[in-house]
Amino acid sequence: MIKLxxxxxxxxxxxxxxxxxxxxxAVYGVLMKTLSNPFWGAMEQGVAAGAEAAGVEYYLQAxxxxxxxxxxxxxxxxxxxxKPAVMITAAINSNILLPCLKAANDAGIPVVDLDGNLDxxxxxxxxxxxxxxxxxxxxxxxxxGADFVVSRLGADAKGAVLVIEGLSGNITGQKRAxxxxxxxxxxxxxxxxVASLPGDWDRGKAANITNDILTKxxxxxxxxxxxxxxxxxxxxxxxxxxxxxxxxxxxxxGNSDAVKSIxxxxxxxxxxxxxxxxxxxxxxxxxxxxxGKEVPAVVYVPTLVLTKxxxxxxxxxxxxxxx
Amino acid sequence: MQTNSQLARISAWRRTQDFFDSRLHxxxxxxxxxxxxxxxxxxxxxxxxxxxxxxxxxxxxxxxxILAVGTTLILTSGGLDLSxxxxxxxxxxxxxxxxxxxxxxxxxxxxxxxxxxAAVGYANGLMITRLRIPAFIVTLGMLGIARGLxxxxxxxxxxIYGLPAPVVFxxxxxxxxxxxxxxxxxxxAVAAHYILAYSKVGRHTFAIGDNESAAxxxxxxxxxxxxxxxxxSGLSAGLAGLVFMARVNAGDPxxxxxxxxxxxxxxxxxxxxxxxxxGSILGAIIGAMIMGVLQNGLNLLAVQSYYQQIAIGAVxxxxxxxxxxxxxxxxxx
Amino acid sequence: MSLLTxxxxxxxxxxxxxxxxxxxxxxxxxVVGLVGDNGAGKSTLMKTVTGIYGVDAGxxxxxxxxxxxxxxxxxxxxxxxxxYQDLALAKQQDVAANIFxxxxxxxxxxxxxxxxxxxxxxxxxALKMIDRLGARIPSIHRPVGMFSGGQQQTxxxxxALTFNPKLVIMDEPTAALAVREVESVLKLIRQMRxxxxxxxxxxxxxxxxxxxxxxxxxxxxxxxxxxxxxxxxQMHEVVSYIVGAx
Numbered sequence: 001m002i003k004l005x006x007x008x009x010x011x012x013x014x015x016x017x018x019x020x021x022x023x024x025x026a027v028y029g030v031l032m033k034t035l036s037n038p039f040w041g042a043m044e045q046g047v048a049a050g051a052e053a054a055g056v057e058y059y060l061q062a063x064x065x066x067x068x069x070x071x072x073x074x075x076x077x078x079x080x081x082x083k084p085a086v087m088i089t090a091a092i093n094s095n096i097l098l099p100c101l102k103a104a105n106d107a108g109i110p111v112v113d114l115d116g117n118l119d120x121x122x123x124x125x126x127x128x129x130x131x132x133x134x135x136x137x138x139x140x141x142x143x144x145g146a147d148f149v150v151s152r153l154g155a156d157a158k159g160a161v162l163v164i165e166g167l168s169g170n171i172t173g174q175k176r177a178x179x180x181x182x183x184x185x186x187x188x189x190x191x192x193x194v195a196s197l198p199g200d201w202d203r204g205k206a207a208n209i210t211n212d213i214l215t216k217x218x219x220x221x222x223x224x225x226x227x228x229x230x231x232x233x234x235x236x237x238x239x240x241x242x243x244x245x246x247x248x249x250x251x252x253x254g255n256s257d258a259v260k261s262i263x264x265x266x267x268x269x270x271x272x273x274x275x276x277x278x279x280x281x282x283x284x285x286x287x288x289x290x291x292g293k294e295v296p297a298v299v300y301v302p303t304l305v306l307t308k309x310x311x312x313x314x315x316x317x318x319x320x321x322x323x
Numbered sequence: 324m325q326t327n328s329q330l331a332r333i334s335a336w337r338r339t340q341d342f343f344d345s346r347l348h349x350x351x352x353x354x355x356x357x358x359x360x361x362x363x364x365x366x367x368x369x370x371x372x373x374x375x376x377x378x379x380x381x382x383x384x385x386x387x388x389i390l391a392v393g394t395t396l397i398l399t400s401g402g403l404d405l406s407x408x409x410x411x412x413x414x415x416x417x418x419x420x421x422x423x424x425x426x427x428x429x430x431x432x433x434x435x436x437x438x439x440x441a442a443v444g445y446a447n448g449l450m451i452t453r454l455r456i457p458a459f460i461v462t463l464g465m466l467g468i469a470r471g472l473x474x475x476x477x478x479x480x481x482x483i484y485g486l487p488a489p490v491v492f493x494x495x496x497x498x499x500x501x502x503x504x505x506x507x508x509x510x511x512a513v514a515a516h517y518i519l520a521y522s523k524v525g526r527h528t529f530a531i532g533d534n535e536s537a538a539x540x541x542x543x544x545x546x547x548x549x550x551x552x553x554x555x556s557g558l559s560a561g562l563a564g565l566v567f568m569a570r571v572n573a574g575d576p577x578x579x580x581x582x583x584x585x586x587x588x589x590x591x592x593x594x595x596x597x598x599x600x601x602g603s604i605l606g607a608i609i610g611a612m613i614m615g616v617l618q619n620g621l622n623l624l625a626v627q628s629y630y631q632q633i634a635i636g637a638v639x640x641x642x643x644x645x646x647x648x649x650x651x652x653x654x655x656x
Numbered sequence: 657m658s659l660l661t662x663x664x665x666x667x668x669x670x671x672x673x674x675x676x677x678x679x680x681x682x683x684x685x686x687v688v689g690l691v692g693d694n695g696a697g698k699s700t701l702m703k704t705v706t707g708i709y710g711v712d713a714g715x716x717x718x719x720x721x722x723x724x725x726x727x728x729x730x731x732x733x734x735x736x737x738x739x740y741q742d743l744a745l746a747k748q749q750d751v752a753a754n755i756f757x758x759x760x761x762x763x764x765x766x767x768x769x770x771x772x773x774x775x776x777x778x779x780x781x782a783l784k785m786i787d788r789l790g791a792r793i794p795s796i797h798r799p800v801g802m803f804s805g806g807q808q809q810t811x812x813x814x815x816a817l818t819f820n821p822k823l824v825i826m827d828e829p830t831a832a833l834a835v836r837e838v839e840s841v842l843k844l845i846r847q848m849r850x851x852x853x854x855x856x857x858x859x860x861x862x863x864x865x866x867x868x869x870x871x872x873x874x875x876x877x878x879x880x881x882x883x884x885x886x887x888x889x890q891m892h893e894v895v896s897y898i899v900g901a902x
Contacts, residue, residue: 034628035627061622064632070567073571074383075622077383078619169481169575169577
């Protein structure tokens with residue numbers, strides 16, 4: 001008898017506790033592109049840290065590859081079923097998630113464009129409202145890459161440069177390539193971009209592109225790749241062709257694979273995004289929005305050019321955020 | 324040979340199977356698996372059993388479902404069409420190009436998408452029946468060609484955005500609360516099921532998949548039928564491309580990537596044989612729904628996509644194995 | 657007037673010449689044995705009659721009408737049927753489906769909806785034909801691949817007989833059968849003759865040929881080497897023609 005009453009009491013308390021506990025913490029829905037790139041892994045760590053600091057819970061999911069567009073849309077719809085307080089999404093391309101985000105708008109759920117994958121013009125046409133867009137300034141990152149190349153080769157350098165773009169039609173890749181090209185043209189007009197080809201964020205494809213261009217331009221001076229994965233593919237090809245010393249190779253992201261390669265003296269530099277910061281600040285900022293505070297429409301998280309010197313010196317304060 | 328008393332002993336299970344098989348043309352096992360999965364997911368997640376979630380599942384299944392219809396027709400006839408994923412992308416781009424870039428009336432989106440699909444299907448059929456190139460090779464080549472064409476038509480390989488409202492309705496409208504893609508899938512499936520299971524053309528499709536030389540010997544116009552089937556396969560890919568384009572309001576040249584394999588998986592889980600002579604449209608829809616319920620349920624449970632891929636692969640192998648077990652048991656009887 | 661006339665038929669595949677000018681006439685209600693060694697061209701010749709192969713030269717006529725250009729389906733409608741050596745059955749389809757293969761009866765609901773196959777009628781008539789042939793088949797709804805060789809052959813024969821043929825060609829019908837089943841096939845051939853159906857029997861088993869045929873035609877290296885009346889000849893004579901020792 002006593003045991004039964006105790007059990008009932010305990011269960012009721014627990015249930016009440018669970019309900020109130022559930023009501024205490026808001027649950028954020030986080031949808032990434034894919035988890036198979038350490039960049040997104042670092043971002044998830046940032047989200048976790050941000051959520052802890054903000055006192056919210058979250059569930060995080062991703063599609064099986066960064067080309068699985070329709071599955072990501074289906075995932076988004078399913079995540080919406082759980083009625084999150086907020087949807088933080090990193091869309092695979094600028095239009096696939098819009099039907100889902102519109103539904104989020106209609107349900108009064110604020111949406112964060114994680115890492116700036118949406119196109120504001122298309123958003124407006126579709127009538128989709130975003131609370132804010134957060135990410136690295138991809139054009140500035142591209143420009144930083146150009147600055148680094150020029151710092152290594154000199155402003156009067158003349159020669160061939162290869163640009164390896166991201167996935168066709170992806171706005172992040174487009175911005176980085178554009179930022180690089182424009183800055184390069186401005187600061188070192190003698191350096192000519194002989195090819196600007198899409199590597200689809202794929203290491204293997206980038207390696208093949210590098211191979212082909214190296215064959216055509218054996219005295220290639222520099223390669224700019226829109227992400228580290230592709231840059232590392234290019235690195236392998238360049239070193240296999242024994243031209244490691246000749247070609248300056250710059251990637252973007254600053255993920256752990258890139259850092260390793262830079263330390264080993266293979267990849268020359270990477271314009272490190274700070275995905276950890278991006279994730280953390282995304283959560284912090286949307287919490288402000290849910291509290292009714294103002295947040296700028298575009299939140300830029302700075303980028304950092306990582307080179308062997310910078311890494312070895314270890315004094316750069318932002319290094320803390322490179323995971 | 325069996326005597327009458329042995330006949331009477333043909334179990335109730337077998338008789339139920341036969342009923343579903345010969346009357347409804349659906350494999351009983353597939354229905355059971357779907358029901359079991361459904362119940363399991365409903366028990367596992369409180370979000371599963373809501374009207375909006377069920378509609379979500381149907382909506383998520385619609386593209387693959389339409390593709391699986393065409394795939395079933397082709398597989399049953401002993402053929403293979405690997406190009407349908409790329410044709411889906413090409414069709415969406417073609418439709419969007421006509422009515423957005425060229426600013427033609429909205430009906431051209433539909434004409435363009437369906438026309439592109441049917442045209443590619445027809446070309447496949449020509450090469451397979453006239454030039455006698457194996458279907459695997461032809462459709463594998465077309466997979467690349469169609470994808471490349473889609474990327475060329477779309478500017479810089481990006482999507483063509485912003486379709487006219489009537490077209491968007493086909494993908495996002497909800498007459499009576501049911502998403503349009505689901506309605507389109509249902510109509511397509513019913514029509515195709517009727518053709519395959521009940522019409523003379525359907526019988527002949529089974530025949531040429533089962534024993535092509537026997538079909539020819541009995542007077543069935545094998546090559547003409549093959550040509551028609553490949554055109555229909557392309558048309559179904561065009562319809563899927565149209566629905567997808569309307570759903571995301573953009574002609575996306577990268578759409579449909581690897582969908583041909585998913586469509587084949589759905590068809591086979593539903594009881595269609597990879598080698599021809601056996602197939603069911605309703606079965607393919609059930610197969611697609613099995614995958615859809617699995618993915619949706621696992622999504623709701625926040626299981627990562629990689630485990631879902633493992634689950635679906637396992638279901639495919641299991642489905643075929645169970646089917647094989649049964650066939651060999653019957654052979655020994 | 658003969659039912660089937662083959663005149664000067666030649667047929668080659670690439671560099672290989674299989675038929676080198678065949679002349680043959682078959683009368684209605686007669687049973688003709690077509691014998692010859694492997695590679696003599698028997699199956700090929702019969703496939704030119706059913707329309708699966710076209711001829712390079714020569715003429716094939718049915719009741720004096722030239723049928724060279726008719727497709728296999730059309731020739732079946734004219735009354736030419738063949739039971740192939742491999743039976744040409746769709747193994748995953750059931751008995752009725754196989755019997756009506758290529759000639760499924762169609763019903764139109766309400767006159768305008770696309771027609772659907774009349775399964776009920778197919779099942780009825782298939783059962784009738786199977787019973788008439790005196791065969792025991794456990795269920796007409798199982799896929800025919802599940803049945804024994806003898807049962808499968810009964811189904812192939814049923815298919816050939818269902819549409820009132822004028823000429824039935826049988827390619828090695830008894831080769832894989834048990835003794836009792838062979839007897840029933842021979843009995844069937846006699847029945848067909850009595851009903852006025854012409855039968856061409858291709859067989860290696862000369863005993864069977866001598867039992868049921870009126871004529872024996874020997875094909876060697878793509879040409880008819882001998883055209884003998886069965887009751888006027890003997891086994892050793894036929895064999896000598898087959899091997900070319902005559």
